[in-house]
Every structure is written in C-alpha cells, then in structure tokens.
Amino acid sequence: MSPVTALAALAAGAPAETIWVNESPSNRPAFHDQIRIDRPGSFLFTAGGGLGFGLPAAVGAQLGRPSRPVVAVIGDGSMQYAIPALWSAAAYRVPLTVVVLTNKEYAILKWFSQFENAAGVPGLDIGGLDICAIARGYGVAATHVESREALVSAIAIATASDLPMLIEVPVSTVLPSLEESR
Structure with missing residues (x-):
C-alpha cells in the first residue's frame, strides 16, 4: 500500500492520546499529512536526522508515560x-506498538546518495529481511498486514495490549523530488 x-x-486505529515516535524519514511528509499531533508531548523525532534513535526512544517514552499508548513508526532500514x-x-514487558513500514531498502539513503550525485552506493537494498521473525526472536509478538482494514484493526489491538507488539506493513517507496530539494 x-x-x-x-x-x-x-x-x-490509534487512540487520541497516542504518543508518536517517527523514524521513517522517507515517509515523514506523509506522516505529517496523516497523523494529527494535537497534544503537548505527543511527538518525538530527531532534529539532526541521525538513524537509530526511534526504537529506543519509543521504549523510553512508554516507560516514562505508561498511561499513554506509544506508537513507533519506523522504516525497515532505520530499524536495523x-x-x-x-x-x-x-x-521489561513494555506495552509498545512498533509499526515498521517496509519498503525493502534504505530509501532515504538512496535519495540522499542521488541528491549528492553519489552513483553506485552499495547496501541500499535490504530485501529478504524477515522483520516479524526478527521481532519474535527478541520475544515481541509480530504480525504482517497488507490491507488498510487489517492495519486499522492491528493498531487498535496492539495499542490496547499490555505487551509489546510489532506490525509490519509493506509500503511503496515514495521519495521527495530531487529538483524540489535543491
């Protein structure tokens, strides 16, 4: 999708009081178009653009605000x-919901390499990773959904759970135009 x-x-599908953590840089514009942040302390995002903060930040946010659901929206590249x-x-039985938007590549790094005219950058394709199996290996319940209806249902279930859950969602890659960014 x-x-x-x-x-x-x-x-x-998410409750109104959700705290959102976003580390899906290639999907950031779509995130801001679709997710309405209308309460203080409800959005965590890195200011510097570094990768790797999202998942630990979400765990910390849930530990710090146990009365509110936390949903981490993370790209499959960033998650690694x-x-x-x-x-x-x-x-620690942290009732966190992790949504992994899977496009099977480090999409934002691919965009950045094109932006910098760095042709032939290796390692941008990460197809073949089984995100759900990795999550289960760490002890986190995981599901793979491919429809809007299944995702609405899965997010409602996950945010109501008292255990961590991961939802993998295959998405198409939509990158910013290079011309618009220069």
Whole structure:
C-alpha cells in the first residue's frame, strides 16, 4: 500500500492520546499529512536526522508515560540501527506498538546518495529481511498486514495490549523530488 494509506490507517486505529515516535524519514511528509499531533508531548523525532534513535526512544517514552499508548513508526532500514531495543521492550514487558513500514531498502539513503550525485552506493537494498521473525526472536509478538482494514484493526489491538507488539506493513517507496530539494 502507499505510505499515505498506511499512515491514514494508523491515524484511524490509534487512540487520541497516542504518543508518536517517527523514524521513517522517507515517509515523514506523509506522516505529517496523516497523523494529527494535537497534544503537548505527543511527538518525538530527531532534529539532526541521525538513524537509530526511534526504537529506543519509543521504549523510553512508554516507560516514562505508561498511561499513554506509544506508537513507533519506523522504516525497515532505520530499524536495523537499534533493533536490540526490541529485547528491552520484551524483557521489561513494555506495552509498545512498533509499526515498521517496509519498503525493502534504505530509501532515504538512496535519495540522499542521488541528491549528492553519489552513483553506485552499495547496501541500499535490504530485501529478504524477515522483520516479524526478527521481532519474535527478541520475544515481541509480530504480525504482517497488507490491507488498510487489517492495519486499522492491528493498531487498535496492539495499542490496547499490555505487551509489546510489532506490525509490519509493506509500503511503496515514495521519495521527495530531487529538483524540489535543491
């Protein structure tokens, strides 16, 4: 599905008091178009653009605000930088919802390499990773959804759970135009 459809489904299924953590840089414009942040302290995002903060930040946010649901929206590339945070969520029974928007590539790094005219940058394709199996290996329940309806349902279930849950959502890659960014 498109990132816009996936994020609209998240907005429809998540509770109003959700704290959102976003580390899906290639989908950031769609996130801001679809997710309405209308309460103080409800949005965490890195100011510097570094990768790897999202998953541990979400665990910390949930520990710091246990009365509010936390949903981390993370790209499959970004997730690889701090994946052991899944172990922490499972070991400490942190009721965190992790939504991995999977496009099978480091899309934002691909965009940045094109922006910088760095042709032939290796390692941008990360197809073949089984995100759900990785999460289960760390002790986190995981599901793979491919429709808007299934995602709305999965996010409602996950945010109501008292355990960490991961939802993998395959999305198409939509990158900013290079011309608009120069």
